Amino acid sequence: MRCIKYLSKPLNLALLVVAAVCLVTVAIGNLSAQEELKKEESTCINCHAELEDELLEPVTRFRHDIHYEKGxxxxxxxxxxxxxxxADESMDPDKGFIGVPDPLEIPSFCGKCHSSSTYMGKFNPALPVDQEKKYRTxxxxxxxxxxDRKVAQCASxxxxxxxRPAGDPLSxxxxxxxxxxxxxxHSDPGYMKSYELPTDQYRKYxxxxxxxxLLQNKETGAPACNDCHGNHGAVPPGVASIAFVCGNCHVNxxxxxxxxxxxxxxxxxxLPGCETCHNYHDIPKPTDAVVGVGPESVCRDCHTETKRPAGYRVAKEIRKHLDTLAERTRSADSVVVEASQRGMDVLDAEYRLKDVRQALIEARTMVHSFDAGMVKDKVDAGLEAAKEAVRLGEKAIANYYFRRKWLGFSTLILSFLVLMLIFKIREVDRRTGR
Ligand code: HEC
Ligand code: HEC
Ligand code: HEC
Ligand code: HEC
Ligand code: HEC
Ligand code: HEC
Ligand code: HEC
Ligand code: HEC
Ligand code: HEC
Known part of the structure; x- marks a missing residue:
């Protein structure tokens, strides 16, 4: 009874709660301190934490290392x-101490664990164990x-x-x-001086x-260097040569x-396929000007009216088809925009416009058939949709004017009726003599 009385005083109850919270916190704190201790039992960490510069740095950086996290x-x-x-006993070569590995030894140093499926399987069976094998190719x-100590190895x-794991944004x-x-x-001319390689890949890319x-719009679907060159191997698995790597993503x-x-x-x-027309690091945004026989055309590099003329004619024709559809897309667009600005419902017309734009995209991809007839088929489908979009847009605009005409007319009639009513009321007033 006394206990209940004691607890019913708000101050006492609050004190009790605070005490309980403190106790639990201390218990949890003790637990994590113990966990921490387990890892810090390592005399390597304890001693190196007291050292300076490059002897201390491994310890400070290690807190965010995946290996530390895994124990x-x-x-x-x-x-x-x-x-x-x-120190001497701890870092005794007789106890397996290997000190700082030479860059030439690092692949097998990391591979000691990463190439062993039995070892890695205990931690993460889903993690591949082929990095060292691929790296060697x-x-x-x-x-x-x-x-060669200057080429990239695991640690570089x-x-x-x-x-950190590859998926960590800070990795x-x-x-x-x-x-x-x-x-x-690769962009350091001093470092790369002894090799016959340009150092412009990053700038061009x-x-x-x-x-x-990738770098400006953070679109991770776009390739980084390793998507074309491979993470560890020469090129991604399943790709016979880097020249075919573009097709991994640009399938059509x-x-x-x-x-x-x-x-x-x-x-x-x-000649390589895609790169001959597009380059590989500095790929410009393609436009219709790249096809055809104009000054920006790539076809003209190899086709003229006299040299390989068949390709010249086809290039000219493909361009004509593309120009027609591009022009028709713009005019259909402006009709629909005009209707929508007048407040009309243009949902149907906008659906057709989407089909037009899709046809234009497909026609541009179809350029890679280098067949004017196949481009024309896509263009024709687009022109058909554009015609329909224009028809729907114009119908909406006509509706708008029709409604406006009727609105004017009915306003006129209404005003006339109101006027008549006023006259009538006045006449009644006059007759009753008020
Ligand atoms: C009592 C202190 C102490 C302990 C314990 C200790 N180290 Fe060191 N460690 C040092 C000092 C001091 C140096 C620098 C002088 C030297 O190379 O002997 C050093 C150097 C190193 C180097 C660089 C060696 C080189 O050749 O440049 C590595 C790697 C290293 N320690 C790893 C470890 C590892 C792994 C452990 C635990 C197995 C460990 N240390 C335990 C004090 C310690
Ligand atoms: C995942 C493997 C790995 C772990 C774990 C690891 N190291 Fe290293 N450590 C390396 C490699 C690889 C190098 C050589 C890097 C190089 O080529 O410069 C290195 C280099 C060093 C060096 C020489 C640094 C320098 O700049 O010359 C010291 C000292 C060292 N490690 C200490 C430690 C200590 C202390 C720990 C634990 C806190 C530790 N390492 C944990 C892989 C590891
Ligand atoms: C530690 C420095 C270093 C890093 C980091 C590095 N490389 Fe290299 N790489 C080199 C050197 C040096 C060569 C020259 C080898 C030769 O020609 O003998 C080379 C060669 C290459 C080659 C072959 C070029 C040829 O001769 O055809 C490609 C491709 C390449 N690197 C791509 C990459 C990619 C992609 C990355 C990043 C994922 C990368 N490298 C990271 C140093 C580096
Ligand atoms: C030229 C740079 C480069 C070198 C050298 C390199 N890696 Fe990688 N590594 C990468 C890239 C890039 C990724 C991740 C790509 C991704 O998945 O987004 C990666 C991923 C990994 C992964 C995650 C699992 C996987 O396979 O995707 C592990 C583990 C790994 N590397 C270990 C190693 C080991 C061990 C070595 C040395 C034998 C090594 N790497 C050499 C660039 C490199
Ligand atoms: C003592 C064994 C051992 C050594 C040596 C070792 N690793 Fe690891 N590494 C592991 C384990 C275990 C994991 C954690 C795997 C997991 O659970 O996902 C790991 C994870 C990684 C990851 C993250 C993989 C991911 O999930 O994307 C990378 C990258 C990596 N290690 C690179 C290296 C490099 C580089 C070296 C050499 C400097 C090295 N490792 C040396 C055992 C080791
Ligand atoms: C879209 C795919 C792709 C991307 C992304 C890419 N490369 Fe390349 N890279 C290539 C192709 C294709 C070649 C030519 C290979 C050949 O013809 O053998 C090449 C060649 C190279 C070479 C050999 C020298 C040269 O310049 O021709 C190096 C080095 C290189 N790339 C590094 C890089 C680096 C670094 C990045 C990232 C900044 C990168 N690459 C991004 C496809 C790509
Ligand atoms: C990993 C997938 C991937 C690989 C490999 C790849 N690309 Fe791309 N590419 C993309 C993505 C995603 C875009 C869209 C980027 C954007 O939003 O502008 C793109 C855009 C393009 C464009 C511009 C398209 C446009 O309409 O603006 C061209 C041209 C192109 N890539 C050519 C190539 C060539 C040539 C190669 C091989 C050397 C290649 N790509 C390799 C994914 C890839
Ligand atoms: C003979 C020259 C030539 C070759 C070879 C070539 N292209 Fe193109 N590519 C063009 C032209 C021209 C355009 C511009 C079409 C337009 O916008 O009207 C283009 C446009 C593109 C586009 C943007 C349009 C779309 O389809 O989304 C991509 C992506 C593309 N090419 C990828 C590739 C790939 C991948 C390869 C290799 C399989 C390749 N190209 C081979 C000439 C070429
Ligand atoms: C790097 C040179 C090169 C470029 C760039 C190039 N072509 Fe060709 N093209 C050829 C060669 C070589 C042939 C083989 C037949 C020949 O000699 O006429 C050919 C054949 C053709 C053919 C088949 C001709 C026939 O006889 O049936 C067409 C169509 C064609 N090219 C269209 C184009 C178009 C369109 C472009 C621009 C988008 C283009 N080419 C860009 C080199 C090129």
Whole structure:
């Protein structure tokens, strides 16, 4: 009874609650301190935390490392005895201490765990274990095996002591960060001086359609360097040559090109497919001006009225079809816009306009058949839809004027009736003598 009385005083109840909360907090705090301790039991971490500069840095960066999160400490990679307090004893080569690995050893240093499905399976069975194997097939890997310490190895791309999963936005290999990461070597003329390679890939890529889409518009569907060159291997798996990599994403363009007469012609001349017309790093935004026989046309590079004239004629004809549809799209657009600005319902017309735009997109893709007839089929479908859109738009505009005419007319009649009414009322007033 006393207890209830005690508790019924608000101040006492509040005190009790505060005490209980404090107790629970202390208990939880103790638990996490113990957990922390488990990891910090490592004498490597404890001692290095007291050191300076490059001996301390591994510890500070390690807090955000995936290996630390999974319970792998310094000795997991460097070997040694993480329970010995003494430096010499802890970092004893007889206890497996390997110190700082040489760049030439790093692939097998990381591969010790990452190439073992039995080991990695205990942590994450879904994680591939083929990175080292694929790396060895890449140019980086081959040069590394030949003794070149400057080519990329695991740690140059993933970092050291702050390695994050690929999907983490702060990871060096996250799609949005990859171009910058590759550029640290490939855009550094001093670093790349001893190789016969240009150092303009990043600059060109950043200006091209893919770089603008990925780096400026954060469109992760657009390729970063590794989507074309592979993460670890020379090119992504299933792609025989980098020249075919565009078709991974631009499926229709690739199919049409492969079925076109240009496929065999380009092979004979040892020309790559897509890059011959589009480039590969600095891909400009394509426009209709690129097809045809005008000054910006790529067809003119190989076709003139006298040299390979068949292609010249086709280029001219394809362009004519595209221009017709583009022009008709604009005029249909303006009719529908006018109707909508007058407040009319133009939903049907807008649906047809969508079909027109879709046909224009498909016609532009169809350029890759290099067949004027096939482009014309798409264009004709677009023209048909444009005609319908214009008809619906014009009908809406005609309706608008019709309604306005009737509105004017009925206003006139109404005004006349009101006037008559006023006259009538006055006349009645006069008769009753008021
Ligand atoms: C009691 C302190 C102490 C402990 C414990 C300790 N270290 Fe060190 N570590 C040092 C000092 C000091 C240096 C720099 C001097 C040297 O190279 O011996 C160093 C250097 C290193 C280096 C660079 C070696 C090189 O060749 O440049 C690595 C890697 C390293 N420690 C890893 C570890 C690992 C892994 C552990 C645990 C298994 C560990 N350390 C335990 C103090 C310690
Ligand atoms: C995932 C593997 C991995 C783990 C875990 C790891 N290291 Fe390293 N560490 C490396 C690699 C790889 C290098 C060599 C990098 C290079 O080429 O410069 C390195 C280099 C070092 C160096 C030399 C640094 C320098 O700049 O010269 C020290 C010191 C070191 N590690 C200490 C530690 C300590 C202390 C820990 C634990 C807090 C630790 N490492 C955990 C992989 C690891
Ligand atoms: C030229 C740069 C580069 C090198 C060298 C490199 N990687 Fe990667 N790595 C990447 C990129 C890029 C990704 C992730 C791509 C993605 O999935 O978005 C990746 C992903 C990974 C992953 C995640 C799983 C997977 O396969 O996608 C692991 C694990 C990995 N790398 C380990 C390694 C190891 C081990 C080595 C050395 C044998 C290595 N990497 C060498 C760039 C590199
Ligand atoms: C002692 C074994 C071991 C060593 C050595 C090792 N790793 Fe790991 N690594 C792991 C484990 C375990 C994971 C966590 C896998 C998981 O649970 O997803 C991991 C995860 C990773 C991931 C994240 C994969 C992802 O999910 O995207 C990368 C990247 C990575 N390691 C790179 C490296 C690199 C680079 C080296 C060499 C410098 C290295 N590792 C050395 C065991 C190791
Ligand atoms: C640590 C520096 C470094 C990093 C990081 C690096 N590379 Fe390299 N890469 C090189 C060097 C050096 C060569 C020259 C090898 C040669 O020609 O012998 C090379 C060669 C290449 C080649 C072959 C070029 C040829 O000769 O045809 C390609 C492709 C390439 N790198 C792509 C990439 C991509 C993509 C990335 C990022 C995912 C990347 N590299 C990251 C240093 C680096
Ligand atoms: C859309 C695909 C694609 C993207 C994205 C891409 N590349 Fe390339 N890259 C290619 C093609 C195709 C080649 C020519 C290969 C050939 O003809 O053998 C090439 C060639 C190279 C070469 C050899 C030298 C040269 O310039 O021709 C290097 C190095 C290179 N790329 C690095 C990069 C880097 C770094 C990035 C990111 C900033 C990148 N690439 C992005 C497709 C791409
Ligand atoms: C990983 C997928 C992927 C790969 C590989 C790829 N692309 Fe793209 N590409 C895209 C995406 C996504 C866009 C759309 C970017 C945007 O929104 O502007 C695009 C845009 C384009 C455009 C501009 C289209 C337009 O209407 O604006 C051209 C041209 C192009 N890519 C050519 C190529 C060529 C040539 C290659 C091979 C060297 C290639 N692409 C490789 C995904 C890819
Ligand atoms: C002979 C020159 C030529 C070749 C080869 C070529 N293209 Fe094109 N491509 C063009 C022209 C011209 C346009 C512009 C069409 C337009 O906008 O009117 C274009 C437009 C594009 C577009 C934007 C229109 C669309 O379809 O979305 C993409 C994407 C594209 N090409 C990808 C590729 C790919 C991938 C390859 C290789 C399979 C390739 N091209 C091969 C000439 C070429
Ligand atoms: C890099 C050079 C090159 C470019 C660029 C090029 N072509 Fe061709 N084209 C050829 C070659 C080579 C042939 C093989 C037949 C020939 O000699 O006439 C050919 C054949 C053709 C044919 C088949 C002709 C026939 O005899 O049936 C057509 C159609 C064609 N090209 C259209 C185009 C169009 C359209 C463009 C621009 C979008 C274009 N080409 C760009 C080199 C090129």
């Amino acid at each position: 792998i400490a310094c000795d997991g990679c460097h070997g040694g005895d993480s329970s010995a307090e003494d 890449s140019l980086h890997g081959k040069r590394n095996a030949e003794g 791309c993933h970092g050291i002591h702050g390695i 060096k290999v996250h799609p949005l960060n990859v171009p910058e990461m590759c550029a640290t070597c 950043a200006e091209g359609v893919h770089g603008v889409a 363009n690739m199919r049409l090109f492969n079925e076109s007469p240009l496929k065999a012609a380009f092979s004979e001349l040892h």
